Every structure is written in C-alpha cells, then in structure tokens.
Amino acid sequence: MAEKNPKKARREKEKARRALMTKEQISYLRRKKITDSVWPVFRFLILFGLCFVILYPLLFMISCAFRDRSDMNDPTVMWIPRHFTLNAIKETAKAMDLGKTLANTLLINVGCSLFQVITTAITGYGFARFQFKGKKFLFGTVILMILVPPQVILLPQYNLFKALGLINTVWTMYLPAMTANGLRAGLMIFIFRQFFRGLPKELEDAAYLDGCGPLRTFLVIMVPNALSSFLTVFLFAVVWYWNDYYICNSFFSTNQTLALTVKNIQPVLNAALFNDASLRVSAREYVVWTQAACLMSISPMLLMYALLQKHFTEGIERSGLVA
Amino acid sequence: MKKEKKKRGLSYEKQKRLYGYGFLSLWLIGTIVFFIIPAAGSLIYSFQDVTPGAAATWVGFKNYTEAFARDPYFRTYLADEISEMLKTTPVILIFSLFSAVLINQKFRGRGFVRAVFFLPVIVASGPVYSVITGDMNTSGAEGADQFSTLFETDMVTDLLEFTGIYGLSQTLTESIKHTIDSIFAIVWRSGIQILIFLAALQNIPPSAREAAQLEGATAWEYFWKITFPYVSPMILANLVFTVIDSFTDSGNKVMGRIIAMQSDWKYGLAASMVWSYFAIVIFIVGILFLIAGKLVYYEVD
Numbered sequence: 069m070a071e072k073n074p075k076k077a078r079r080e081k082e083k084a085r086r087a088l089m090t091k092e093q094i095s096y097l098r099r100k101k102i103t104d105s106v107w108p109v110f111r112f113l114i115l116f117g118l119c120f121v122i123l124y125p126l127l128f129m130i131s132c133a134f135r136d137r138s139d140m141n142d143p144t145v146m147w148i149p150r151h152f153t154l155n156a157i158k159e160t161a162k163a164m165d166l167g168k169t170l171a172n173t174l175l176i177n178v179g180c181s182l183f184q185v186i187t188t189a190i191t192g193y194g195f196a197r198f199q200f201k202g203k204k205f206l207f208g209t210v211i212l213m214i215l216v217p218p219q220v221i222l223l224p225q226y227n228l229f230k231a232l233g234l235i236n237t238v239w240t241m242y243l244p245a246m247t248a249n250g251l252r253a254g255l256m257i258f259i260f261r262q263f264f265r266g267l268p269k270e271l272e273d274a275a276y277l278d279g280c281g282p283l284r285t286f287l288v289i290m291v292p293n294a295l296s297s298f299l300t301v302f303l304f305a306v307v308w309y310w311n312d313y314y315i316c317n318s319f320f321s322t323n324q325t326l327a328l329t330v331k332n333i334q335p336v337l338n339a340a341l342f343n344d345a346s347l348r349v350s351a352r353e354y355v356v357w358t359q360a361a362c363l364m365s366i367s368p369m370l371l372m373y374a375l376l377q378k379h380f381t382e383g384i385e386r387s388g389l390v391a
Numbered sequence: 392m393k394k395e396k397k398k399r400g401l402s403y404e405k406q407k408r409l410y411g412y413g414f415l416s417l418w419l420i421g422t423i424v425f426f427i428i429p430a431a432g433s434l435i436y437s438f439q440d441v442t443p444g445a446a447a448t449w450v451g452f453k454n455y456t457e458a459f460a461r462d463p464y465f466r467t468y469l470a471d472e473i474s475e476m477l478k479t480t481p482v483i484l485i486f487s488l489f490s491a492v493l494i495n496q497k498f499r500g501r502g503f504v505r506a507v508f509f510l511p512v513i514v515a516s517g518p519v520y521s522v523i524t525g526d527m528n529t530s531g532a533e534g535a536d537q538f539s540t541l542f543e544t545d546m547v548t549d550l551l552e553f554t555g556i557y558g559l560s561q562t563l564t565e566s567i568k569h570t571i572d573s574i575f576a577i578v579w580r581s582g583i584q585i586l587i588f589l590a591a592l593q594n595i596p597p598s599a600r601e602a603a604q605l606e607g608a609t610a611w612e613y614f615w616k617i618t619f620p621y622v623s624p625m626i627l628a629n630l631v632f633t634v635i636d637s638f639t640d641s642g643n644k645v646m647g648r649i650i651a652m653q654s655d656w657k658y659g660l661a662a663s664m665v666w667s668y669f670a671i672v673i674f675i676v677g678i679l680f681l682i683a684g685k686l687v688y689y690e691v692d
Contacts, residue, residue: 247421
C-alpha cells in the first residue's frame with residue numbers, strides 16, 4: 069500500500085511525527101521553512117550585486133579594449149562595441165613594447181617568486197621546529213617585517229644598491245628575494261611557520277631515528293608534504309611581484325616591468341602614439357588605450373587565476389594560517 | 392664526513408639548536424642587510440639634514456617639527472588618512488566576514504561566486520586598480536565616473552528618504568552615504584580578508600554546528616554564539632592586515648606626500664614623516680588590539 073502511494077504515506081508519516089512534537093518544535097520548523105525559502109532569494113540578490121561590482125571594471129575593460137575610439141562618444145554603445153577592432157590593442161602593445169616588457173616582467177617575477185618561496189620556507193621551518201636562543205626576538209623581527217611599510221626602508225636600500233652599482237639591474241629584486249627579504253617576505257615566513265607547525269611531529273621523529281639529518285628531513289619529508297602550501301605561497305608571490313610598481317620604480321629608471329608601464333601609461337602612450345600635434349584625442353577616447361593596456365597587463369594573471377583558482381582558495385585553508 | 396664526526400660530539404639539543412640557526416642563516420643575513428640596516432638608516436635620516444652630495448648633519452627633531460608645524464599638507468593628509476582608516480577598516484572587516492559567511496553556505500554556482508570574490512586579490516594590489524578607480528589622474532577617471540553613476544548619490548538619497556532615515560540625523564545619513572559611495576572600494580579591498588575569514592569558517596568543527604542545530608539555534612544565534620567566537624582570532628589578523636594594506640594603498644595621500652618630499656631631495660623630512668605616520672598607526676593598532684584582544688576567544692589546545 070505504502071509503496072503504491074509514497075507521497076501519501078510520507079504525508080501521513082509526517083502528520084504522525086508532528087503530533088508528537090511540542091509547540092516550540094513546530095514553530096521552529098515553520099520558521100526554518102520560511103527562512104529557507106526566502107533567504108536564497110536575498111542571498112542571490114546580494115551576491116549578484118557584489119559580483120557585479122567586482123566584474124564591472126573588468127567587463128568595462130574588455131569592452132573598451134576592443135572598440136574603436138569613436139564608439140566612446142556613441143551613446144548607444146554601452147557594452148558591445150559597434151566597431152570591433154584590435155587597433156587599440158595593437159597600438160598599445162607597440163607603445164608598451166609588450167614583448168620585451170613581458171619577458172622582463174616574467175624574468176623578475178618568476179625568478180624572485182621562486183627564490184623567495186624557497187628561502188622563506190626554509191626560514192619558516194627553522195622558526196617552526198627548532199629551539200634556540202633569541203628565537204622570540206628573531207620572530208619579533210619577522211613581525212616587524214610584516215608591519216613596517218616598504219616605503220620606510222626603500223631609500224636606504226636604494227643607497228645601498230647604488231653603492232654596489234646594482235641600480236637598474238635585476239639584482240635589486242633578486243638579492244632580497246634570495247635572502248628571504250623581498251616583497252612581503254615577512255608574511256610568507258609567517259605562513260610557512262604556521263603551516264610547518266601544523267604538520268605532525270611524528271613524521272620527522274621517524275626520519276631522525278632513521279638517521280636523517282635535519283636538512284635531509286626537511287627536503288625529503290617536509291617539502292613533499294607541504295607542496296600544496298608551497299604552490300599557494302608561490303602564487304601569491306607571483307601576484308605580488310606582478311603588481312608591484314613601487315619598489316621597481318625606485319630601483320629602475322626605465323619602465324622595465326608591466327606594472328611600471330601601466331603606472332606610467334599616460335606618458336608612455338603620449339610618447340608613442342599621440343606625439344602628433346594634429347591628432348586630437350578627447351579624454352573619453354583616451355580610455356580605449358588605457359583600458360587596452362590594463363587588459364594586457366592583467367590578462368596573464370587572470371589566465372593563471374582561471375587555471376589555478378582552486379589552489380588560491382584551498383591552499384590558504386590548508387596552510388594552517390588560521391588554525 | 393669530518394663535520395659529521397665533529398657534530399656527533401655535541402649533545403642532541405645543541406646540535407638541533409645549531410641547525411635552527413643554520414635554517415635561519417640566509418634570512419638573518421638578508422634581514423640585517425636589507426631590513427635592519429636600512430630601517431635604522433631611515434630612522435637616523437629622520438634626525439638629519441640630508442642633502443645629496445653633502446655630508447649629513449645632525450639636526451635633532453627639526454624634521455619632525457617641520458613636518459607637523461610647517462608642512463602645508465602633512466597634518467591635513469594625516470588626519471584625513473587616519474580618520475578614513477578608522478572609518479573603513481571596521482566596514483571592511485564586517486563586510487568581509489559577512490561575505491565569507493555568505494559564500495560558505497551551500498548553493499548552486501558557489502564556485503563561480505568564490506572565484507569572483509577573490510578576483511580583487513589578483514588585481515587590487517597593482518596599478519590596474521588605480522586606473523580602474525581613476526586615482527591616477529589620467530583619463531582612466533572616465534571609467535570610474537561612469538561606474539560611480541551606478542551608485543549615484545541620488546539613488547541613495549531616494550532610498551534613505553523612502554525608509555525614513557533621511558533627515559533623522561545629519562551624521563547618520565552622511566555616514567550611510569559615505570558607506571554606499573565607497574562600496575566599490577570596500578568590495579575591492581576585501582579579497583584577502585574574505586579568504587582568511589572563509590578559511591576560519593571552514594575550520595569550525597562540524598560538531599559545533601551539529602550541537603547548535605540540535606539545540607534549535609536560529610541563524611542569528613548560530614552566528615553570534617558559534618561563528619563569531621571561532622573566527623574572532625582572525626578578526627585581529629585581518630585588522631592588522633587591513634591597516635597595513637592601507638599604508639601601501641596607491642591612493643594614500645600621506646605616502647604620496649612623502650614620496651613627493653623624497654623626489655624633492657628632502658630625505659630627512661620624508662623619513663621623519665614616514666616614521667611619525669608609522670608610529671601613529673602602530674599606536675592605534677596597539678589600542679585596537681588591546682580592546683579586541685579581550686573579545687577574542689581562543690580554543691584551548
């Protein structure tokens with residue numbers, strides 16, 4: 069009987085259950101039912117609005133980069149360009165010297181990020197697992213590294229590099245990264261320390277008993293276990309180095325990285341494209357080129373993010389930063 | 392081989408201690424060369440009259456008095472930035488906690504929404520963000536203009552009038568308007584904070600959730616009695632992160648002034664400005680830490 073009419077049977081069962089419930093329980097269930105049906109609608113509206121706020125500039129960027137400059141003055145063009153063209157992209161790429169700048173950026177970015185991840189991981193491990201005199205004091209220095217803004221120390225650093233004759237060379241970026249003192253190194257050391265502290269000690273004890281030295285234990289036991297954390301920190305390092313223009317600006321006198329070129333996009337564009345006095349480009353039309361430059365400079369990061377999004381979000385959860 | 396034998400003579404504890412220094416050695420060298428010496432150097436600059444080409448002379452607190460008493464912009468900018476920081480930091484914290492709670496719930500398309508919410512992490516620390524917001528005084532401002540029309544103050548005023556809040560109190564409406572106007576900036580500056588809060592939310596043991604559900608806790612009660620205590624240590628972390636982030640923000644007027652002084656060759660003055668700004672902010676963070684520290688719940692290990 070019940071199998072033939074499962075809906076009815078379920079309803080009857082529910083009724084029987086409800087008869088056993090107290091008033092409070094029933095009102096709780098009713099309230100829950102209402103919130104469960106109303107809340108998703110609200111949630112959708114809020115999330116939709118917020119996503120829109122975040123995506124708007126990026127959509128605007130894409131929309132502008134591929135349109136003809138005359139479309140900027142056309143009130144009927146909101147999102148979809150009327151005159152689709154790659155001109156702005158091509159001209160901006162030429163003005164930015166895209167190939168060379170990109171290669172330079174990658175050289176600084178990937179190199180520094182790699183070095184810094186390795187050195188900060190070693191430092192973080194040292195803080196996480198060894199007891200020695202002055203550890204608290206040294207860790208205090210790490211916290212200080214997180215707190216002190218780079219602006220404070222940049223000028224004396226500049227003088228130092230100038231004395232060494234390294235200004236305008238990639239060594240100004242590489243040397244700090246190689247000694248765990250590059251961009252946001254303090255934060256990275258902190259993350260690694262938290263992560264290694266969270267790993268079970270038994271892993272290493274077993275290795276020690278088998279006669280492994282600490283260095284080999286670190287390389288053979290800890291590093292493989294920490295790979296996802298390494299990847300996360302590496303990705304963040306890549307993003308930070310990619311976006312940095314402040315430090316680059318101090319150590320390089322020419323626009324050698326993408327971030328720096330975008331920061332100075334107006335002079336760059338003016339010098340390359342709008343030198344001709346007869347050319348009249350209104351401020352509105354100018355947007356086409358700046359947005360094209362923006363799009364080109366962040367598209368590698370966006371691509372990386374699209375491919376590795378999981379590691380950005382899940383890695384930090386596993387990194388033990390929170391626990 | 393020889394080294395091995397030598398080490399074996401040391402006690403295990405001592406050996407481990409040495410290894411500890413060994414692991415830190417690279418960082419230690421770098422920190423002394425690239426952090427401590429420059430930081431000390433900058434502190435010394437702030438008490439000196441530094442002109443390129445000439446020897447620096449000791450001038451005591453002259454740079455500091457000049458920064459605060461004579462510089463036409465420094466004091467105003469400082470007051471602006473600090474009040475702005477005090478206003479936006481709590482909003483960012485509340486917003487990011489709220490967002491983290493939202494995207495921690497189960498719904499369709501959650502992966503996409505999360506990806507969008509963390510997108511600012513990729514973009515916001517770079518120069519592209521300043522083009523987007525029009526901070527650069529380039530024509531990029533056009534984009535920002537067009538954007539802000541979406542959140543036109545009139546719309547906000549209408550809404551406030553409709554709900555009857557408008558006219559109740561000048562400061563209330565002003566602050567609501569300010570919040571809505573800066574919604575864009577807040578959403579865009581909350582990426583990392585949301586990430587950290589989300590991680591904290593996911594570390595709440597399922598047993599706590601089950602217990603709350605068995606007891607019939609409402610969402611409101613659940614938030615205040617379970618969620619909030621569990622994420623409270625991360626509120627402190629996010630507080631510090633937000634404040635430090637506002638230091639290096641591209642629109643920070645105080646830093647802009649400092650950089651202007653540097654390019655004017657007034658290194659001593661610039662250094663004194665940086666250090667006094669830093670000291671004030673650290674002082675504020677310290678106070679907030681003391682207040683917030685009492686509200687934080689730490690699970691006993």
